Amino acid sequence: MTEVLPRVQTSSLTAIYGKVAAVKSVTLEFAANQVHALIGPSGCGKSTFLRTINRMHEMSVGGWVTGKVLLDGADVYGPDVSVIQLRRRVGMVFQKPTPFPTKSIYGNVAAGLVIEGGRSRAELDRIVERSLQRAALWDEVKDRLKTSAMALSGGQQQRLCLARTIAPEPEVILLDEPTASLDPQGTQRIEELMFELKRDFTIIIVTHNMQQAARVSDTTTFFYLGSMIEHGATRQMFTTPANEQTEAYITGRFG
Amino acid sequence: MATTLPTGGLSRRAATLKALTGAVRGDQIFRILLTTAALAIPALLLALLAVLVRGARPAIAQFGVGFAATKTWDPVAGQFGAFPMIVGTLLTSLVALLIAVPLSLGVAVYLTEFAPGFLRRPVAMTIELLAAIPSVVYGLWGVFVLIPLLQHAVFPFLRSLLGFLPLFRGVIYGPSVLAASIILAIMIMPFIMSVAREVLLAVPGSQREAAMALGATRWEAVRTAIVPYARSGLIGAIILGLGRALGETMAVTMLIGNRHDISASLFAPGYTMAAAIANEFNEAATPMHYAALTYVALLLFVITVLVNAAARFLIWRVSRGGVSGRNSA
Numbered sequence: 001m002t003e004v005l006p007r008v009q010t011s012s013l014t015a016i017y018g019k020v021a022a023v024k025s026v027t028l029e030f031a032a033n034q035v036h037a038l039i040g041p042s043g044c045g046k047s048t049f050l051r052t053i054n055r056m057h058e059m060s061v062g063g064w065v066t067g068k069v070l071l072d073g074a075d076v077y078g079p080d081v082s083v084i085q086l087r088r089r090v091g092m093v094f095q096k097p098t099p100f101p102t103k104s105i106y107g108n109v110a111a112g113l114v115i116e117g118g119r120s121r122a123e124l125d126r127i128v129e130r131s132l133q134r135a136a137l138w139d140e141v142k143d144r145l146k147t148s149a150m151a152l153s154g155g156q157q158q159r160l161c162l163a164r165t166i167a168p169e170p171e172v173i174l175l176d177e178p179t180a181s182l183d184p185q186g187t188q189r190i191e192e193l194m195f196e197l198k199r200d201f202t203i204i205i206v207t208h209n210m211q212q213a214a215r216v217s218d219t220t221t222f223f224y225l226g227s228m229i230e231h232g233a234t235r236q237m238f239t240t241p242a243n244e245q246t247e248a249y250i251t252g253r254f255g
Numbered sequence: 256m257a258t259t260l261p262t263g264g265l266s267r268r269a270a271t272l273k274a275l276t277g278a279v280r281g282d283q284i285f286r287i288l289l290t291t292a293a294l295a296i297p298a299l300l301l302a303l304l305a306v307l308v309r310g311a312r313p314a315i316a317q318f319g320v321g322f323a324a325t326k327t328w329d330p331v332a333g334q335f336g337a338f339p340m341i342v343g344t345l346l347t348s349l350v351a352l353l354i355a356v357p358l359s360l361g362v363a364v365y366l367t368e369f370a371p372g373f374l375r376r377p378v379a380m381t382i383e384l385l386a387a388i389p390s391v392v393y394g395l396w397g398v399f400v401l402i403p404l405l406q407h408a409v410f411p412f413l414r415s416l417l418g419f420l421p422l423f424r425g426v427i428y429g430p431s432v433l434a435a436s437i438i439l440a441i442m443i444m445p446f447i448m449s450v451a452r453e454v455l456l457a458v459p460g461s462q463r464e465a466a467m468a469l470g471a472t473r474w475e476a477v478r479t480a481i482v483p484y485a486r487s488g489l490i491g492a493i494i495l496g497l498g499r500a501l502g503e504t505m506a507v508t509m510l511i512g513n514r515h516d517i518s519a520s521l522f523a524p525g526y527t528m529a530a531a532i533a534n535e536f537n538e539a540a541t542p543m544h545y546a547a548l549t550y551v552a553l554l555l556f557v558i559t560v561l562v563n564a565a566a567r568f569l570i571w572r573v574s575r576g577g578v579s580g581r582n583s584a
Contacts, residue, residue, distance in 0.1 A: 056468060061372075088470040098465035102483035111479055112469035164469065 007032035007202040008053060008172055009070040015048045018062035022048040024226040025067065030219070032171075035194050035203045037217035037234065039210060041249065045226040046206045050174050053204065054090040055083050071172070088116065091165035092174040096181050097157035099149035099164075105132075106145040108160055112168040127167055134200075135163035136193055155186025162193065166201065173197065175205040179212065191216050210250055214238050222246045307556060310549035313542060322550055328515035328531075330540065335547035337554055339517045343525040344555070347432055347507065348500035350521065351439035356493055359444045363451035368477055379452055386445035394509035397438045402429045402510065405437070410522055425520035430512035433521035438506050443496035450495055454488030455481060487574040494566035501559050504529040528555040 006029040015023035023045040030036045038046040051057040052065050055076060069076045076086050091112075099108050109128045113119055119127070128145070132138040137159045141152070149160055158178060165173060179187040194203055194216045207213050213220050214234060221231040222243070230237065230246045241247040248254055308315075314322065318335060325336020362382065366375050406429040417423040458481050466480035467473075482489070504527075512524020513534060528551050539545040 054468060056464065059464070059467065084470045084472060086470075087468055092468040094461060094465065094468075096461060098461045100462065100465070100480055100483065102486065111466070115466075115469060115471050115475050115479060161465070168470070 004031065005073050006030055006070075007072065008204065009068075009073075010049075010052075011068045011070070013049070013052060013065060013067035013069060015045070015052050015057050015065045016063070017048075017060060022226055023052065023223075026228045028221060028228060028231055030202060030204060032202045033198050033200075034218040035198050035205060035216050037213035037220045038204065038206045038223060039208075039213050039220060039249070040223035040229075041254065042208075044223040046221075046223045047176055049223065050092075050176055050204060050206050053172070053174055054087050054092055056087075056092065088112070088168050089170050090172045090174060091168070091170035092176065093158070093161050093165050093178050095177040097154055097161050099152070099157050099160055101148070101150050103149060104146045105141050105149050105152070105160060108149045109163045109167050111164055116168060128163075131163040131167040132160075134166055134193075134197065135159045136189060136196075137163055153186070155182050155189060158182060158186065158190060159193070162190070166197070170201065172202045172204065175203060177206050177208060180208065187212070210238075210252075222249060224249070304553075304556065307549060307553040311546055311553045314546035314550040317543070318547075318550070322547075323554060326515075326517065330535075330544045333541065333543050335543070335550075337528065337547075337551050339515050340526045340528045340531050340551060341554065341558070342517050343432065343511065344501060344527040344529070344558070346525070347436045347439055347511070347527055348497055350433065350436035351443060351500045352493065352497055354437065354440035355444045355447055355496060358440075359448035359492075359496070360451055360489065362444075362448050363455055364477055364482070366452055367455040368473060368481070379449065382445050383449045384445075385441075386449070390442065390503060390505040391509075393438055393442055394506035397434065397506060397510045401438060402434055405429065405431075405434055414522070421519040422521050425518070425522050427522050428512060428524060430510055430524055431522050432511060432518075432525040435507045435511035435525070435527070436521070438510050439500045439503055442503060442506060443499050446499060447492045447496040450492035451485075451489055454485045454492060457488070458484045487570045490566070490570050490573060494563065494570075497566070498559065498563060501562065502529055502555070504533045508533055528552075528558075 008030040009028070011027045013023060013026045013028075014021050026049060038049065040046050048057055051060075053069055053071075053076070057063045057065060065077065071086070071089065075081070076090075100111060103111065106128055107114075109131050110124050113124060113127060129138060129142075132141060137156060140156060141160075144151075149157065152160060158181075162173075162178075179190050182190065191212065194205070197203060198218075205213075205217065217234045219232065220234045220237040222229045222237070222241075222245070224245055230241060230243045232242070237246065238250060241250060314335065318325065322335065322337055323341060324338050325334075326338050327334045327336050328339065329335075362378075366379055370378065406427055410427045410431075410433070413423050414427070462480040462484050463476050466476035471479060507527050508530035511526060511530060513526055513530060514524040515526050515531075516523070518525065532548050532552055532555075535544070536548055539548060
């Protein structure tokens with residue numbers, strides 16, 4: 001295998017809330033066009049870790065980091081990095097669907113593009129349609145693009161948020177427990193989508209659901225008490241974990 | 256439910272039943288009390304309306320609906336028309352809103368989104384303190400501080416800058432529609448600001464994060480996510496301010512110049528309905544003067560009810576889009 005630059009890399013990354021380190025010196029690599037799952041019990045730092053990648057962590061009160069996060073080899077905490085530009089390259093979907101309630105379905109998908117500006121109406125139309133198709137929502141909403149996004153079901157809202165996230169064509173998509181508030185059907189749709197989307201994007205997903213991690217991801221990382229315990233190919237992690245704690249967690253003995 | 260009652264001894268069962276019906280009776284008494292209290296409010300409103308209509312009857316009989324469109328107000332000749340006061344009331348409130356709304360919404364957004372943490376609460380509390388100052392104090396401050404300032408500095412400047420508009424032409428007296436509007440704006444700002452701040456604080460953090468995760472700056476997040484989410488509440492805040500502006504009496508009467516007249520210029524003195532009632536009621540010499548003032552009160556009552564109804568309608572229209580947060584769970 002030739003040496004390929006990982007899409008996302010962290011080195012000695014520590015994320016801090018005030019004086020408490022939620023993520024402790026984590027060094028990891030995430031290859032492009034794969035799905036990477038982060039698992040671990042509640043409060044293990046996996047969500048905080050995710051939020052350091054698009055620099056959302058520093059918006060929390062007392063949130064700061066040491067160490068590095070590299071996107072295509074460039075430090076996202078570098079002095080001349082624009083957080084705005086970074087977040088256009090690293091999109092994020094949250095645990096609860098967060099559609100903008102006053103905007104239409106169309107308006108929601110176009111929101112990121114409109115903020116960015118500089119696109120014609122025709123371009124917007126095209127991107128909105130394509131994004132909704134990629135989020136497997138187009139057929140359900142194409143006749144009511146101008147209606148409120150709040151009329152959609154929870155699962156549809158989450159796919160709408162996914163469409164909104166992929167519309168500006170990011171390189172990386174961060175998913176923070178995207179199916180935690182969905183029913184099994186909605187969960188399945190999102191999981192199926194990940195297989196499609198990883199052709200174009202690099203996906204990092206935080207999940208509480210180990211079956212989900214096993215189903216959708218190429219690599220899995222196990223976090224415990226803020227430290228990265230084990231990282232490896234998903235198949236290997238779930239069949240022959242190297243670490244005892246990992247084994248205990250994935251076999252359901254704690255967490 | 257009957258099926259869940261214990262089936263032990265008969266006496267135990269009876270005791271349980273008694274305890275249960277006792278609880279039900281307590282509930283009934285409580286409900287009757289609360290229903291009475293709730294019904295008392297519309298009843299009070301109707302009683303108020305009835306008293307106003309009865310007091311105003313002689314004036315209604317003599318001047319009819321045209322009262323609201325007549326300019327003359329001459330107690331000596333017995334000629335009464337409320338048009339200048341109605342215009343004065345609506346105009347001062349409108350101008351006050353034009354000044355107060357951008358300022359208070361701006362401050363509310365600043366305090367919830369931009370201000371450093373240590374500044375937020377102290378500033379908000381200081382502004383809320385302004386709401387507790389009696390309006391006569393605002394009036395005195397207006398007479399001794401605001402009017403001289405306006406008369407010698409602000410109004411001449413406005414006239415030289417915007418004098419091409421009829422609104423800013425004419426003689427500068429000091430006491431004027433604009434002076435009253437400015438004091439009203441200052442008085443309603445704390446209300447609009449503090450309600451708007453509460454409304455903005457209630458916007459879920461997830462909305463802000465969703466916008467920022469899309470690459471929005473703070474300002475863009477405010478514009479695309481936070482203000483739209485809060486818009487029906489923000490309109491509510493503005494309506495609250497408008498309601499206060501329409502009814503404010505003391506400070507306005509001290510600053511508006513109290514002249515029954517309509518002028519195109521905001522520098523000219525005017526009158527509001529509330530100010531006229533307060534000023535003339537004690538000195539009403541004839542029964543018709545008294546009835547005419549009561550008629551003015553009735554009109555003020557109707558106008559405020561109409562404005563509030565229109566505002567409710569507006570909020571309802573806006574919140575139908577799902578802003579109310581019904582579906583947010």
